């Protein structure tokens with residue numbers, strides 16, 4: 001017999017004393033949790049609190065060291081994801097597990113353990129995607145899709161297996177506000193159908209808006225339960241991190257207007273590399289010493305292509321297209337641009353921002369051996385291991401990176417802690433130019449505020465900082481001017497004092513800059 005849940009609903013999942021140990025670290029330490037049918041239950045906690053570890057145990061991708069899981073009142077052992085799926089547990093992961101060289105439908109087919117023809121899967125996936133308001137082209141190649149579109153595939157793949165419990169690990173961190181709204185509608189509909197949802201998020205406003213109950217973890221233990229609707233975002237944040245979260249401070253700087261241009265982009269155009277990528281159209285932009293410029297935009301409007309062009313992952317024909325500290329760099333690759341004093345943080349942290357299997361200190365050396373040759377390499381090119389580990393230690397301390405060993409591989413860090421390490425690694429160089437794509441993706445409220453403050457401070461110390469972000473609140477908090485990328489075109493940056501949510505939102509939707517009127521309201 002199933003029990004009564006804390007909400008008065010029938011308990012679907014009941015977890016007692018669940019524990020997972022990595023080396024000497026108790027990532028989950030005797031966790032109790034119950035989830036009722038038809039509830040959206042938030043799982044909250046700072047980076048490294050144990051949220052992903054807990055849900056991986058529920059999904060059978062990690063084996064607990066101790067504890068019990070009951071499903072519909074019955075004790076169960078979930079030893080693999082396919083067993084979890086058979087029980088009725090579906091999961092949308094934080095790091096997507098899709099093959100880029102396959103289509104959406106082919107990726108979905110791989111996880112359905114049967115021989116259904118691709119055309120049937122494609123038709124079902126498309127129908128389901130439209131009915132839940134998350135339209136999907138089943139024949140699109142995953143490699144050509146934005147992160148938000150990839151997530152849709154994961155969600156549809158999960159829904160196709162008609163789960164009773166859907167676990168979502170930070171689903172909105174990669175979505176635009178509009179995509180997030182669509183997802184909320186989908187989740188509300190699923191709740192209406194009696195499905196349960198376990199929802200991990202660092203975005204506390206959405207937790208307040210959507211979730212019926214919340215369980216808060218800290219250092220692997222449950223530290224509280226609450227009704228998020230009765231809390232404020234800041235009381236939830238304080239509960240998670242166990243201390244006050246500081247607001248970001250940005251003072252207006254008069255000095256920027258006459259300061260040196262450290263990053264100049266001049267008439268950058270790019271033809272699409274694949275049929276699905278976005279062409280860049282005649283983009284010009286100056287970022288001056290002391291300045292933070294924010295780039296807003298709905299995902300998939302060319303931000304990824306723009307980042308590749310500025311960082312030198314893709315080079316240009318004309319050297320003057322990208323100038324770093326007065327040096328034309330358009331034909332130079334990423335290492336040469338780094339040598340000129342620029343630093344780059346890409347959107348995807350695992351694989352792109354860090355090599356997963358390598359230790360943090362080796363990741364540090366990998367990205368900085370050329371720029372910091374004198375510090376990290378000896379005369380004959382030998383590695384000065386103690387200098388590298390001292391620098392890694394400094395970065396970890398500075399960014400408060402929580403980890404289970406002194407120098408673990410990047411893949412052993414929680415998502416948010418890896419992001420903190422990658423940002424810290426670049427900030428530590430005090431680059432003259434920093435270009436960062438989604439700086440606080442997946443980091444908790446306390447760390448997000450520290451990262452934002454650090455970006456402002458880097459600029460105020462004389463660097464030029466360019467931030468691409470889908471988080472408009474973030475851009476309004478840190479930017480001196482905000483430009484919008486739409487369909488491969490970049491609007492003229494609006495000074496922060498003139499920018500409003502409405503103006504920026506209209507530009508994001510494709511309004512001509514001349515049609516954006518001045519009566520728009522100030523952001524909250």
Ligand SMILES: Nc1ncnc2c1ncn2[C@@H]1O[C@H](COP(=O)(O)OP(=O)(O)OP(=O)(O)O)[C@@H](O)[C@H]1O
Pocket residue numbers: 022025027045046047048049050051052053054402403404411412413414415416417442444
């Ligand atoms: N495979 C692993 N090997 C060793 N340690 C690990 C491994 N996976 C996670 N950990 C450690 O367990 C702790 C909990 O990590 P987990 O990913 O569960 O945190 P989280 O709450 O999901 O954080 P985030 O919000 O950053 O995603 C972290 O200290 C992390 O370093």
